[in-house]
Amino acid sequence: MGxxxxxxxxxxxxxxxxxxxxxxVQDTTLQxxxxxxxxxxxxxxxxxxxxxxxxxxxxxxxxxxxxxLCVSASQDGKLIVWDTITTNKVNAIPLKSSWVMTCAYAxxxxxxxxxxxDNMCSIYNLKGKDGNVKVMRELAAHTGYLSCxxxxxxxxxxxxxGDCTCVLWDIETGTQKTVFAGHQGDCMSLAVSxxxxxxxxxxxxxxxxxWDIREGVCRQTFGGHESDINAIGFFPNxxxxxxxxxxxxxxxxxxxxxxxxxxYQDSSIMCGVTSLAPSLSGRLILAGYDDFNVNIxxxxxxxxxxxxxxHDNRVSCIGVSxxxxxxxxxxxxxxxxxxx
Amino acid sequence: xxxxxxxxxxxxxxxxxxxxxxxxxVKVSQAAADLQQFCIxxxxxxxxxxxxxxxxxxxxxxxxxxxx
Numbered sequence: 001m002g003x004x005x006x007x008x009x010x011x012x013x014x015x016x017x018x019x020x021x022x023x024x025v026q027d028t029t030l031q032x033x034x035x036x037x038x039x040x041x042x043x044x045x046x047x048x049x050x051x052x053x054x055x056x057x058x059x060x061x062x063x064x065x066x067x068x069l070c071v072s073a074s075q076d077g078k079l080i081v082w083d084t085i086t087t088n089k090v091n092a093i094p095l096k097s098s099w100v101m102t103c104a105y106a107x108x109x110x111x112x113x114x115x116x117x118d119n120m121c122s123i124y125n126l127k128g129k130d131g132n133v134k135v136m137r138e139l140a141a142h143t144g145y146l147s148c149x150x151x152x153x154x155x156x157x158x159x160x161x162g163d164c165t166c167v168l169w170d171i172e173t174g175t176q177k178t179v180f181a182g183h184q185g186d187c188m189s190l191a192v193s194x195x196x197x198x199x200x201x202x203x204x205x206x207x208x209x210x211w212d213i214r215e216g217v218c219r220q221t222f223g224g225h226e227s228d229i230n231a232i233g234f235f236p237n238x239x240x241x242x243x244x245x246x247x248x249x250x251x252x253x254x255x256x257x258x259x260x261x262x263x264y265q266d267s268s269i270m271c272g273v274t275s276l277a278p279s280l281s282g283r284l285i286l287a288g289y290d291d292f293n294v295n296i297x298x299x300x301x302x303x304x305x306x307x308x309x310x311h312d313n314r315v316s317c318i319g320v321s322x323x324x325x326x327x328x329x330x331x332x333x334x335x336x337x338x339x340x
Numbered sequence: 341x342x343x344x345x346x347x348x349x350x351x352x353x354x355x356x357x358x359x360x361x362x363x364x365x366v367k368v369s370q371a372a373a374d375l376q377q378f379c380i381x382x383x384x385x386x387x388x389x390x391x392x393x394x395x396x397x398x399x400x401x402x403x404x405x406x407x408x
Binding site: 007011017033045048084182237239240258 | 366375
């Protein structure tokens with residue numbers, strides 16, 4: 001009895017310590033520091049391509065690293081690999097379970113993965129010998145839905161789940177290498193750092209956590225959001241994290257200062273953020289919302305500098321291509337659009 | 341939940357908080373300056389920021405030139 005109370009007190013005291021330590025380095029704010037630079041001019045992107053073919057809501061998309069290919073997942077039970085320049089479907093992969101919530105393209109371009117309410121992450125080999133795309137591995141161990149997955153290589157993938165954990169898998173053996181536990185709510189999204197040493201997760205406990213992949217530990221936890229974090233991404237230099245939440249805001253947290261630096265919000269925006277992606281320089285943050293739009297934010301000035309309006313339903317996913325040339329949005333209206 | 345397992349869970353929470361409290365933190369002024377510098381240094385290489393001219397835009401259909 002006494003020990004529990006003691007531990008609780010120690011936890012509270014440590015939380016206060018962290019708050020104080022963060023305040024101690026807060027010698028300015030990003031707003032003040034960026035006061036001297038001007039807001040980016042109005043960003044007007046146009047739809048260059050519309051990718052038609054899915055027959056139901058699109059839940060996820062991910063760009064390939066090489067070439068102008070991307071993969072999308074829809075609850076019509078298909079994973080489609082698109083050539084975004086020609087709009088041709090390179091592969092149309094039928095899924096065992098149509099309740100898909102995420103998809104990912106391996107950096108090599110050889111594999112794609114997906115998963116959802118089946119609680120599994122299925123890996124598909126796009127470069128099979130006979131030309132057929134088949135399931136290569138089914139990673140099963142999560143006790144909740146698969147919300148997100150990202151490849152580290154052709155042999156390792158990280159998944160986030162509604163069971164509140166994230167897992168690093170060995171694809172070859174189909175086994176869990178590391179379980180990252182700590183979130184107190186469904187893990188909704190994850191992103192891998194540019195150097196592949198860390199990943200961040202956003203969850204329904206309103207926090208984002210930074211994990212050391214090899215050590216298997218959580219290094220930092222960021223709070224501040226007032227609702228579920230649905231989307232998360234790394235600032236391109238790997239030193240900051242951007243989150244998008246049901247509380248209608250996006251936030252930027254700096255990893256080295258260990259705190260939130262800025263919030264992207266507007267009183268006219270009252271719906272949740274579903275997805276986000278930074279532009280190549282990090283100056284622009286493109287965020288998809290429940291109100292069918294994508295808002296483009298000046299990341300340093302926290303001002304809205306553009307809107308992408310073109311979908312007839314919620315924008316569920318967004319991604320900026322590897323060379324930064326284009327942004328792709330996927331929607332519940334079953335279409336993907338390429339913008340620049 | 342038995343009291344011993346909640347004790348174990350609480351010990352983990354405290355251990356984790358101790359770990360997170362111990363990290364070195366950089367001043368916000370430094371962090372902010374580095375973010376700004378990264379943005380500015382890479383601005384010209386950011387097509388969505390600078391805009392893409394139609395002649396170099398792979399997503400814009402090329403107008404076909406025909407020799408008459």
